[in-house]
Amino acid sequence: MANHSIVFDKVTKRFPKADKPSVNEVSLQIEEGSFVTILGASGCGKTTLLKMVNRIYEPTSGRIFVEGEDVATVPVTQLRRKIGYVIQQVGLFPHMTIEENIATVPRILGWDNKQIDERIDELLELVHLPPKDFRKRYPRQLSGGQQQRVGLARAMAGNPAIMLMDEPFGAIDAITRASLQDELIQIQRRLHKTILFVTHDIEEALKLGDKIVIMNNGEIQQYDTPFHIITQPANAFVSRLVHSEDVLKRLSVMKAESVMTEIEGTVHPNEIRVSKEENCKTILMHILKSEHDSVIVEDGNQTPVGRVTLAHLKIHEALSQSLSAS
Amino acid sequence: MLDYLLKYYDQILIQFLQHLVLTVSTLVLALLFALPVGFLLSRVKWLSVPVLSVLGIIYAIPSLALFAMLIPLVGLGVKPAIIALVAYSQLILVRNVMVGFQSVDASIIEAGKGMGLSPAQLFWKIEWPLALPVILGGVRIAATSTIGIATIAAWINAGGLGKILFEGLYQNSIPKIVWGTVFVSLLAIAANQLLLWLEKRSALRARGELS
Incomplete structure (x- = not known):
């Protein structure tokens, strides 16, 4: 399990009052440093699967390991501080400036001020927002795309090895989305983060993922590289989803x-x-x-x-x- | 008219201060109860209907009747007055505290949790500053209504500007009625303006518009 960053072991999640489980006995291994997209229609369990990694949801049964440790045995705040988390609605703190937003996790981790200061500049440059223009601004003064850039910077502030991203570009216009996707790929190539990225957009899943998890009805239909998903779909569902006849x-x-x-x-x-x-x-x-x-x-x-x-x-x-x- | 004020300004001042102390102590005690209860209701949704119903019933009791009811239990004076005023203010305060915490965008909470903020950090850094404008709005309405109802507390010897008003009514003294009304109104308007200023300031801060 040494080079597996995240491991799901027969993980099931059943919400109260739901007649069938959202995630059903899923086993999955995510290699360290890989970019894995989770693709499926809404209600297929992809987001639930993602949110069990940082224990926003607790599995009904089964175990999840992050860097070899069973997440259920790690104090939840400690676990979350070493996992970057980006959501579609961004969730920037509206009453804090951009620099305060980004500094949140480093502050909790007890970094000294100089270190935090440098980290903020470094991250803002990484997401292409000039620090001197953006540090003192408030979230409402930013466009949707800029806000998600800050969301990304904030999630990476504590230098986590793992990033969980739940449809982060879902609410962003197509042009901005494409450039954010390209930048995310570059960031991942440079920093070798392990990224788990949920999306319902097939193009996005193919473009970003080293590997793709295709989900339906709470189960994994196929876990493979984009090339194999397109050329060798595992079943009728996958093949319908990716239209492999498309040149x-x-x-x-x-x-x-x-x-x-x-x-x-x-x-x-x-x-x-x-x-x-x-x-x-x-x-x-x-x-x-x-x-x-x-x-x-x-x-x-x-x-x-x-x-x-x-x-x-x-x-x-x-x-x-x-x-x-x- | 002005003669009365010049002659009895010391008495009026004392009553004004009594009224102020009555109002402030009511609000402080009321918040000690309303803040935790309102926060609890924002988390445990099913509790909100029964609790707010009970507080609504209390709010509907005429103040004179409630003061009278309290006399056999705690006697006359400031004590029953504060008990009644605290009870009245609960509906407004608890409701606003609850709504304040509920109005914080769920995605902001989720992002905070996902980053590894502890419940206490999440509360003090995120939820409290964002809920504050609505809570202060409740404090403002509760303050003005408390100032109003507190005049009636003079009837059970709690002091305050109600005293001069009741005297004015009994003695048919126009100056007493007028000055009593003027000072109660001044107090209410001043409290409203001060709290409104705080409310707006906290709202600007919560939206990131305070520079």
């Missing part, structure tokens, strides 16, 4: 680095460049708009490391289609 959706879960080949011949100066993490759907869009039939893939230092051509996309698409058919 674009299949391309959207393939990353540039898994498709690219070595660069042969010259690199044209106006050939479009993409990062290794870029998905193939976007690459296809680039190619369609470009005068070349290929794009150059570069690493974090903007060094070209490979090339993706239209032909590659065709081959991989055909391959994944045959995988999903088999």
Whole structure:
């Protein structure tokens, strides 16, 4: 269990007066440092599953381990202080400034003022809110997207290894949501947090998750990588949910680095460049708009490391289609 | 008219202060009871209907009748007056304290809990400052109504500005009635304005608009 950050062991949650359990005998292991999205329709038990980790809800039966410890045996406040928690409604404290909001957990943990001060700046920069403009502001002076950035910063303030996120971008407009998603991916890549992220948005689940948990009726339907979910849905429910016949959706879960080949011949100066993490759907869009039939893939230092051509996309698409058919 | 005031200003001042002390002690004692009860009702919802019904019935008893009822039990003077005034103010105070705590957005509480705030930290840092405007609103209404009802307490020897008013009625003395009314009104208006100011200030603070 050493490298499993969160482990669910036959966890069941039955609310009083409900005729069937919200979460039914779920066993699940979340690897340390992985980004796992939990996908399902409302009422499928995804939020209940998430909220049992930090004991907002207590399981009816079964056990949950966080970093090897049974959560039921850890004092609840102590457990929560080492788990970041972000909810859709954000829940910023309206009577406190942004810096006071972010300082909440470090204060409780007894950090000294200088350390807290530096942490606030560091976190605000991480979520792209200039500290000098935002520290002294109040939550009501911020847009929804900015508020959730602060929510994210506040959740990370105590430097937790684990983040629980309950539809954090659900109430945010599509454009802001997309950039928040991209930033969250970058933050996770950089800081290696273990993230458990609940969403009902399939695109979001595919885009963000290293792995996806698909839930229905309180049970896990499939727990796998986006690529396998699309190409090898475990059952009819999953397959209906992700519409695996959709070419674009299949391309959207393939990353540039898994498709690219070595660069042969010259690199044209106006050939479009993409990062290794870029998905193939976007690459296809680039190619369609470009005068070349290929794009150059570069690493974090903007060094070209490979090339993706239209032909590659065709081959991989055909391959994944045959995988999903088999 | 002004002669009366110049001649008896010391008596009126004493009655004014008695009235003030009666009101303030009533509110302090009433809050000692209403704050925990109101907070409890905000948590245990099913309790609110029976408790508020009982307080509503007490509130409906005419004040003169309640004072009279208390005489055989605790005699005359300030004691029965305060007991009755505390009882009357409970409906308003308990209800506002309860509503105050209920009005704190559930997502704010959940975020606080999820961050690992202890129940005491959650109460003092989050719930109390956010519920305060509504609670102070209750204190304001209770204060003005207490000042009003306290005039009748003079009838059971509790002192206060009611004394001069009752005397005015019995003696058919216009100056006493007028000055009594003026000073009771002044007290009520001043209390209302002071508490209204505190209420607005706390509301601005709760919304993050106080700079």
